[in-house]
Amino acid sequence: METVVLVEGSNEGKFEETGLEKNNSALSSPKHVADPVVYKLVRVEGDGRLVPATDDELMEVEGLLENEKREIHIVADTGQALGCTSNEVSSSGIQLESSEGLSQSENTEADAEKLSARLEYIEEMLHKVKHEERLRLSCRSPDHSSAYMNVDSHCSEQHDKLLGIDQKLQSQIPLQETVLSGTQCMSDNHVTQSGSVGERSKPLDELIEGGSSTSAGCISSKPDFSKLKGEICLDNLSIKELHEVFKATFGRDTTVKDKQWLKRRIAMGLTNSCDVSTTTFVIKDNKLVKKVKEDSCNNVDGATSEDHPVVGVENHEDLLNSLSSQIDEHQTTSGMRLGSNSHENTYSEDLAAEQRAAKRVRKPTRRYIEELSKEESKEYSGRLIPSAKNIGIRPMALKSHARPARNGSLDGRTIITRLDSLGGSGIQVPCVYRVRRSRPRKNVMALLKFHPSGMGMTTTFVKKGLDVHSSQMDNGSGNKVLEARSTPEQTLQQFVAEPKKEKPAAELGQHMGLKHVNLSGDSSDDNVVTVPTAKGGTRRKHHRAWTLSEVMKLVDGVAKYGAGRWSEIKRLAFASYSYRTSVDLKDKWRNLLKASFAQTPVDKGVNSRKHPSMPIPAPILLRVRELAEIQSQVPPNLSASKLAACGGRSVNETRSGYL
DNA sequence: GTTAGGG
DNA sequence: CCCTAAC
Numbered sequence: 001m002e003t004v005v006l007v008e009g010s011n012e013g014k015f016e017e018t019g020l021e022k023n024n025s026a027l028s029s030p031k032h033v034a035d036p037v038v039y040k041l042v043r044v045e046g047d048g049r050l051v052p053a054t055d056d057e058l059m060e061v062e063g064l065l066e067n068e069k070r071e072i073h074i075v076a077d078t079g080q081a082l083g084c085t086s087n088e089v090s091s092s093g094i095q096l097e098s099s100e101g102l103s104q105s106e107n108t109e110a111d112a113e114k115l116s117a118r119l120e121y122i123e124e125m126l127h128k129v130k131h132e133e134r135l136r137l138s139c140r141s142p143d144h145s146s147a148y149m150n151v152d153s154h155c156s157e158q159h160d161k162l163l164g165i166d167q168k169l170q171s172q173i174p175l176q177e178t179v180l181s182g183t184q185c186m187s188d189n190h191v192t193q194s195g196s197v198g199e200r201s202k203p204l205d206e207l208i209e210g211g212s213s214t215s216a217g218c219i220s221s222k223p224d225f226s227k228l229k230g231e232i233c234l235d236n237l238s239i240k241e242l243h244e245v246f247k248a249t250f251g252r253d254t255t256v257k258d259k260q261w262l263k264r265r266i267a268m269g270l271t272n273s274c275d276v277s278t279t280t281f282v283i284k285d286n287k288l289v290k291k292v293k294e295d296s297c298n299n300v301d302g303a304t305s306e307d308h309p310v311v312g313v314e315n316h317e318d319l320l321n322s323l324s325s326q327i328d329e330h331q332t333t334s335g336m337r338l339g340s341n342s343h344e345n346t347y348s349e350d351l352a353a354e355q356r357a358a359k360r361v362r363k364p365t366r367r368y369i370e371e372l373s374k375e376e377s378k379e380y381s382g383r384l385i386p387s388a389k390n391i392g393i394r395p396m397a398l399k400s401h402a403r404p405a406r407n408g409s410l411d412g413r414t415i416i417t418r419l420d421s422l423g424g425s426g427i428q429v430p431c432v433y434r435v436r437r438s439r440p441r442k443n444v445m446a447l448l449k450f451h452p453s454g455m456g457m458t459t460t461f462v463k464k465g466l467d468v469h470s471s472q473m474d475n476g477s478g479n480k481v482l483e484a485r486s487t488p489e490q491t492l493q494q495f496v497a498e499p500k501k502e503k504p505a506a507e508l509g510q511h512m513g514l515k516h517v518n519l520s521g522d523s524s525d526d527n528v529v530t531v532p533t534a535k536g537g538t539r540r541k542h543h544r545a546w547t548l549s550e551v552m553k554l555v556d557g558v559a560k561y562g563a564g565r566w567s568e569i570k571r572l573a574f575a576s577y578s579y580r581t582s583v584d585l586k587d588k589w590r591n592l593l594k595a596s597f598a599q600t601p602v603d604k605g606v607n608s609r610k611h612p613s614m615p616i617p618a619p620i621l622l623r624v625r626e627l628a629e630i631q632s633q634v635p636p637n638l639s640a641s642k643l644a645a646c647g648g649r650s651v652n653e654t655r656s657g658y659l
Numbered sequence: 660g661t662t663a664g665g666g
Numbered sequence: 667c668c669c670t671a672a673c
Contacts, residue, residue: 586661
């Protein structure tokens with residue numbers, strides 16, 4: 001922190017996080033002008049900004065080139081290796097050989113030219129190699145690859161940012177000095193932050209465990225990670241030891257003798273294999289140093305834009321989310337690029353292209369799709385679907401949606417949910433699906449709407465079914481609709497309908513237990529049906545019949561906390577019913593009121609309702625009515641007659657009772 | 660983020 | 667159940 005460099009670094013990070021871009025501009029262009037001799041690899045930030053590559057980035061290129069092929073092969077073979085390797089490759093893809101780059105940059109222009117030429121070459125090579133790999137990845141278990149890609153992408157994203165920051169530092173000082181000062185600051189930083197680093201270890205572990213199962217594969221075999229905690233210094237290890245660590249880390253052997261390379265590699269691997277660590281640590285001079293500033297953390301939690309990485313760990317899911325969204329954004333905007341005409345630009349474009357390609361392979365997140373649809377629908381509605389498809393919606397949809405057990409019982413659901421949350425079918429699920437209670441955004445609707453083939457037909461069909469509108473009918477029609485759809489649509493349909501995610505495992509468990517107790521048969525959750533709106537838009541109706549117990553809880557809740565305090569009731573009385581929102585409660589109460597006052601008085605319709613909807617026992621209705629009267633919740637229209645009959649006492653009764 | 664109300 | 671306006 002003491003060193004100028006460090007300070008700048010942290011500042012940079014902050015700015016970047018904050019979204020201030022002047023720094024970047026200042027760095028890339030001005031800098032470039034000032035020192036034309038220094039050609040650097042540049043990469044495009046998530047938001048499209050150009051960020052100079054860092055020494056770290058430059059670091060491995062050479063070794064990478066040497067090992068590229070070998071690694072790729074490995075990748076092709078094992079899923080695990082695949083994940084790990086993809087990480088490495090992707091991250092290394094943006095790297096250039098440092099020692100050379102540095103040394104050359106400080107030389108004459110002639111050297112610089114050479115360098116640039118070389119960089120170009122390297123770029124090409126990397127490009128090709130990466131492309132190859134991508135192809136392979138995409139060919140192989142798309143699930144895995146995509147999943148990995150996800151993780152990896154976000155990792156690299158982070159990494160890039162970090163590197164970008166480093167680079168800035170570097171670019172502002174003589175390169176040689178950079179190294180030194182870098183080391184210097186690192187050690188300083190090291191010392192000052194050692195405490196935090198220690199703290200960090202725990203969350204890190206958690207993350208590793210809680211992280212995607214896929215990445216876990218790589219991480220699991222990384223016993224030596226402990227060595228990285230606290231001090232995180234591989235310097236003391238011999239090459240042999242490094243090899244061991246390497247193997248432990250990546251699950252494969254390496255023939256590389258270069259100590260530096262190994263150290264870096266290991267550090268990288270460890271870092272990349274862990275979502276958070278990337279954010280938290282900066283790899284520099286063969287040491288993992290706690291990063292001063294977190295980019296991603298901020299994204300996740302703006303308030304936590306402090307020097308404490310721990311924050312980021314808290315909700316890595318969100319982290320992933322935000323990251324993915326970032327990536328998405330990047331993806332959509334990657335098309336446009338800064339229009340300068342420098343060499344850097346050329347490189348950056350290459351990189352950009354490269355990245356784009358990489359991302360293309362990546363499975364799009366739901367968020368992405370949504371946003372994409374939104375964006376594109378404005379301009380090219382026709383192209384919308386195809387593009388989405390190409391990006392890989394289908395595999396994902398099919399995959400994540402693979403739930404024959406949908407109709408299954410509670411157990412079935414449990415399993416399914418688990419799959420979803422654990423990523424049994426795909427890592428991405430947890431991060432992507434988790435948040436939303438599953439109501440697709442309008443965008444998605446739009447997406448559906450735009451779907452070329454037979455959408456219109458489907459729509460009408462659905463509508464028909466919907467019109468019948470009985471809870472049961474709903475389901476039936478819904479399923480029919482799904483089945484009726486043509487393949488492509490089905491994919492989409494499923495994709496859209498899929499969402500019904502039940503939440504975090506913990507809650508789920510609880511929920512499950514309670515559920516069993518309920519007499520309800522609603523356990524057949526996910527009566528998710530997409531229904532067309534009158535305007536042509538579709539919306540998903542995700543129906544879940546209210547169970548008696550739920551109703552009772554609701555009534556109790558109202559009695560306790562008062563009608564209108566839905567959030568309270570939801571939180572306190574419906575804690576276990578994750579799917580009931582306060583709005584739901586409110587709606588239900590409204591209905592209950594209606595029902596109670598409509599039927600109870602005469603006692604005629606009490607249970608006589610033959611409609612599919614669950615009949616509400618008279619007692620409950622009675623109670624509802626009482627509560628309503630007590631709280632003057634009586635529906636206006638009904639209250640008139642009813643209250644009048646009762647003597648209108650409730651008129652003066654205010655909610656004060658519970659207040 | 661909640662709540663109320665219409666659809 | 668969805669959507670939105672209003673808070």
